[in-house]
Amino acid sequence: MLDDFFTRAMVAGVGLALVAGPLGCFVVWRRMAYFGDTMAHSALLGVALAFLFEINLTAGVFIVATGAALALLFLQRHGSLSTDALLGILSHSTLALGLVMVAFMSWIRIDLMGFLFGDILAVSRVDIAMIYGGGVLVLAVLAWLWRPLLAATVNTEIAEAEGMRPERARFIFMLLMAAMIAIAMKIVGILLITSLLIIPAAAGRRFASTPEVMAVAASLAGALAVIGGLTASLRFDTPSGPSIVVAALIIFLLSLARLPSRRPTPIKSGGPS
């Protein structure tokens, strides 16, 4: 069944979307979209370093993405710049560093476009094993972490006071993000990874009454986006990664449409005080 490249792409993409759903919900709830973007952009630096030191590519990306997250946490605590500015600096400087380093390494041929925008049609059986193995691990850890992380998301102080150890939850969540970025890079590329996290989660909000339902809805929306996007890319001969993101966008826009039987969700920033 996995002989066909298109089937492999479909299986890999759906697997990734299922993992991205719940993870993406936390990215949205915690307002970490730009943070996720920054971690993803640092992935190219990870790729360059992996080639330089001849280590496993996925491991390299994981390590550098984690490093970027830790650097940000450190700077947030000890620096005087706003988080927004720090993210902008880290995000683009790691990307630029990666690009420059890759350019220097003339002895290696690197498919830069593949890393930036993904090459889902080139997915191998090993990649699929990696996505599902890593994906199950990420979801298992997230399930274990669910209550403390959700409590910390609603209110850090309540979580801290009631023994949920929010700092630890936040740190583990960052490791999960780094892992997700490492396994997703090949599918959608580092420039589009966060879209796979955020757009399906945003689409799922419309149909959810609890966080858990939203996580499942996000997974399903993501899977639907992969199936729709890949099918369309085959039909219209468009690039696969961007096609998946466009499909996700369409699902999100449809989710905004008013359903006759439901009350619309009021859009407020923040809750009652």
Add this chain to the structure above:
Amino acid sequence: MQAMVNGPGTLVEMRNAGVHRGGRWLVRGVDLTVRRGEIVTLIGPNGSGKSTTAKAAIGVVRPDEGSVERASALKVGYVPQKVAVDWTLPLNVERLMKLTGRLDRKRIAAALEAAGIAHLARAEVQNLSGGEFQRALLARALAREPDLLVLDEPVQGVDFSGEIALYQLIRDIRDRTGCGILLISHDLHVVMAETDTVLCLNGHVCCRGTPENVLKSPEYMRLFGARAGETLAIYHHHHDHTHLADGRVRQADGTITENCQDHHHAHDDGDGSLRVKERGHAR
């Protein structure tokens, strides 16, 4: 820090505790003990370190000097001063109850009932009014059946009659479960009947004791007298001896005399007086 504290029934004990942040001491030299079955109230002007003290007591912030000791395996229920839930997070009241631990339906229902919001179990927290949300947070903390309940201005956004009912509820909880309660309030008169010990803070503990003694103490009068124009005009009448008695009478039976209202309207400057005005119009 999580050591066994001295004395039976002691839940938390702070000795000479201080918190230093951003180049200044938020609060210093706090000695504070909360025992099982005891209600301790912190009062003081804005920025006097009430919330910081409460957070240090339960380990949300670390003290930079002194010590904080909590009973081992202390179960805390915390209602912070401000909670904002992002609208992207679908969270109904029932789910909010289970935020930091498993709870069975019966306990959730009982806590919601006690807080008077049983009918809102399915409502999304973002759609609640300020007072309803405050009750939901209180119900959540109650449902945990904590050893120590920490309430940071639990009645904000609640109207006056609801305020008294909530304080009565807090006392009932203490009577029923025997937990210790650390309460932060801006209005000593309202909490008076329900509290055992009052600590008046202003960057340090400026006076302490039973509510009656604190009301009479010169430190208390000086503190709120000196700051009258700035923030808490509501405390004005504390210094007027004829009105001190009125305040107590009002507290006891829940009515405000004509006299008292006129007095508040005369001091129309600051947040505190605004609150009083609202109350005046409400009745």
